[in-house]
Amino acid sequence: MVLGLGYAIHWRDRRRKQAERETTIASLPEKYRTPLTSSEIDLLLTPSSQLVQHVHDGSVHTSQILSAFTKRALQAHERTNCLTEILVKRAEQKSIPQLERKLARERQKEDDGRRRKKRLPLAGVPVSMKDTVCVDGYDSCIGYSKWIGRTSWRDSPLVKLLDDAGAIPFVKTNVPITLLSFESTNPVFGRTKNPHNPRYSPGGSTGGEAALLAFGGSRCGIGTDVAGSVRIPAHYSGIYTIRCSSGRFLKAGNVTSMPGQEGVLAVYSPMCKTLGDLSFFFKGIYEMCPWKYDHTVLPIPWRRVNSRWELVNTSGQNEEGHAGKERRRARWGVMWDDGVVPPSPACRRALEEVVSALRSRGDEIITIAGPETAQPYECLRIASQLLNSDGGKTFLSQFTSLLEWNDTGVVQLVRYFRLPWIFKRIHAWFVHYIRRDPLRAGLLRDWNEKSVPEQWKLVAERENAREAWFNYWNKEDLDFILTVPHALPAIPEDGSRDTVSACGYTFMWNLLDYAAGVMPITKVDKELDGLPADFRRKNLNGIARSAYKLYDPVGMHGLPVGVQVIGRRLEEEKVLAGMERIEEALGRVWDDGLLD
Template sequence: MREKKFSKKGMRLKKWTRRVQHQASHLFMLLSYKGYLWKEQERTQRINIASLPSEYHSPLDASDHEILAVPITQLIINVSSGKWKRTTILHAYGKCALRAHEKTNCLTEVMIAEAHTTASNADAQHDKGESDSRLQPLAGVPVSLKDTVCVKGFDSCIGYSAWTGKPATHDAALASLLLDAGAIPFVKTAVPITLLSFESSSAVFRRCTNPHSPHHSPGGSSGGEAALIALCGSRVGIGTDVAGSVRIPAHYSGVYTVKASAGRFLKTGCVTSMPGQEGIPAVYSPMARTLEDLESFWKGVFEMKPWNYDHSVLEMPWRMVDLKDVKVRFGVMWDDGVVPPSPPCRRALEEVVTSLRKAGYEVVDFDPPDPYEGLKIAAQLLLADGLRTATSPIRLFEPNDPGMSQALTWLRLPSILQSLYSLYVRYIRRDPIYAGLLECVRTKSVREHYALVAERERYRAKWFEKWRSEDLYFLLCVPNALPAVPNGGMKKGWKACGYTFLFNLLDYTAGVLPVTRVDSSRDALSPVELKRLKSRNAISREAYEMYDAQTMHGLPIGVQVVGKRLEEERVLEGMMIVEKTLRERGVVYELLQP
């Protein structure tokens, strides 16, 4: 009886808390009309018929489908030869982008009208013979951009209402390069406020949803980009990654990406929620519908010599990689020591391992230097300032991401309460994994931060030696323990990020490709299995409270292919090997079609 009484009180407290949060959110909307409702109205106006040529609101026709079906290499050839107009290509992708937005709410800044003018002018110059598209490696390619990329005349508010109505006065280095390469930036895409979430929601733009299910997340922080590409609203786009922010959306939404190492891709002139945070450097990286598109885009960018646009880019031209006559050795990391992979994620990894072995590749189990140690170091570096920088632009009553709200509450507790609760988790709850994270994730002094950077370098050295001793070319693992989480799932799932965050800490190149989908019958967990997975630690328990093979049925599942630092070309080749061997066994991931 007493337990029931406490249970009822707990339920009443939760309902009261939700009611207060809901009312606070409404109060924020009233107090911040300019930064909230005004911004949404601006977006609607940019989409409506009066702002755009009527072609963008007409149904897709046969010529549109023909354009949407070709890889960007053929698209560029057709533009350069004069077979297709840039405006014709933009019509097709603009239509699809607006349809994708209607389904998922994936767009922030709609730049289609301005992109149409750019495309029309380029077409006119080409017709007059005043320009040679053959000299532009990305001629006519519509490119979508994460909201963080500055484009002159448009906001980059990244979900902060305080940053709305402040259009950029200049193009970021990346935007300048794309325009010079003949590409057409045409939309910007949704992110979570603070950029520190595997969801993509903010009060300014509301929630972006998964292209396969409106009840699940598309990933984050590049979730809008993944949703748009998955629905063929863009063939290639740009995201950023500091803990998995292009790889998790690729896994959740079913697209392709390669996370670059620091210094390989342009980033100067873009906005961020944590300027100056270099303990775990954020990196810009492309995302695409196919591996062929991904490689073509990388090559096109590097033909433009990006180091001439951005001082932070290493002068390292694109290198040709041929692994046909090389004995390629794959390692497999089955578990990060914190949250074991769910059935569909493990099944996808097993499919890849089986396919590679049947094709004659050597695949070995890899026992890495403690990934849990890496998670602790990475978490401390990323949250070293106690989230003060990332949350400082948030206005009074402005809702934050649920996961970051939890982290903020912990970081602002008095140290005595942090210590007492950590002791409780370690010795009463008997959960050393969760306790270890709680004990170390505190606001750091400059001296403590220096010590953490030194610890990071020691940890990187361990991995370097282990990788070399195993003579690996690539490492395979899941991108995350779960498929796409339910909307609001970061309240429980934000700590389960070890499979991606680890490679940000190491600064390794890492790609994700879609392999299969959740199957409600094959991937169901028995009560006994579910209990076992939840019993590992509090992080695993909260993650598996969200797992439901029935509601997740049909969601994409990816596999992560990891290489060493600055091995973008090699990782792309490794992903091609994986996809080729899967196809040879009849395992083909079917993309969503327009």
């Protein structure tokens, strides 16, 4: 009876929230539902830096930008189901009037001959945000029906900074229930689809954001990442992002499915349509001194990268005359395989294309495997245990009913948590010695809720891994590490069931807290990316065998494929420079224009 009542409440609330979203969209002024004009299409294709310049010089009014991007965002939503909260009314009544007042004061100073440094570095830039971001007067239910109606009573520090910088937050975007999936599906808002192919995922957990950006419905967005949640969507959808180190980007005052989880820290990070936008947006955030808004942000001003690939103050001090010189050749460590799931032909081809271009430019390329005591598989084992050390109790406590839908991959994790420990030990032994699959057995063996001493032991293992990688990086004298973001291109609907453990290429950098960027390189080609004739799935370990069930170069034809650029902790500026190096080496800039 109680179970049924809970599900009835869940069903009622989710329908109410869906109706609220559709009513909000339908009630928007008619101007947002008319076809895009040629001038609005031009605005959609204009880089953020130019949008800001147009707003400052008065050649474009911010309301024109909001109109163009709202129209396109609604088109993206119709195509992909990517939106959750529509903030257009707030933009009209708060963000734009506040910006216009500041611009008027700025222009008055100019007329009076008192021109000062611009304090609106993101003036007019449309910004979309993951549903986790709290905005005064709006929900952040992140797919939980239990959280519907828990309206935020204040703007988070991130939103306050965006307003003060002149940006225009205008929509929030969809996520997976629990935030622990590489898909973006939940029972409240439904399934978000990849704009390149609706049968595939745009990624998760920041998938709604990636779908919107890839479709051109926003230029700059904000997501979170605890195991690859901005990088996988960037890879699947064909956009740019950088997973920031903890303390480098604002995160306070927002919601999460696992408050208090600190074994592997979740971080907020920017996502953009182009690399130029990503760099501009990041710098704009830092012009506002984010540590003055959010106590979690370290007071590290934006730095630039000199000719020796060193981070230096923007003032140029201590550069010893190296400013403006061509940078020396970079030293790249390439991790071709994480030892768990080998990259699919499409993803391997993207990585090979980048390596070839960098080598042609004169950069030094070496193959790396990582320190012996902290191999990628070992990092995956530690990270997965730390992230779920509560046995899933925290994210499960947010469900209204046990009958409520859950992500297919997370369902597997929860089911295994609930098995008796003796059964798990026997099953892990069977997988290890009878199935001859020690990698999978190693992940299964200790899949249980941790005691405090067990948690502390894992944290100690994490710190040992960080020390090992610190020493390894120094020993190899690396500037960057290059690898794939995921073994596969975008996965099909409910593919999380088969790929829930295949996240090592991103998850290990969360454990180490390294800065890591993802950028699009190519697209799946059914003629080039077939499996070799001698490929045998049965020869793979269980994790890889399960993932490779989904690889279909014919069905995936045309989906984006990216690479991942890793820098050391708090080296976000350097990672950006590495991504720029790749675009220069390739001699082209990824540009999908506006998807049809």
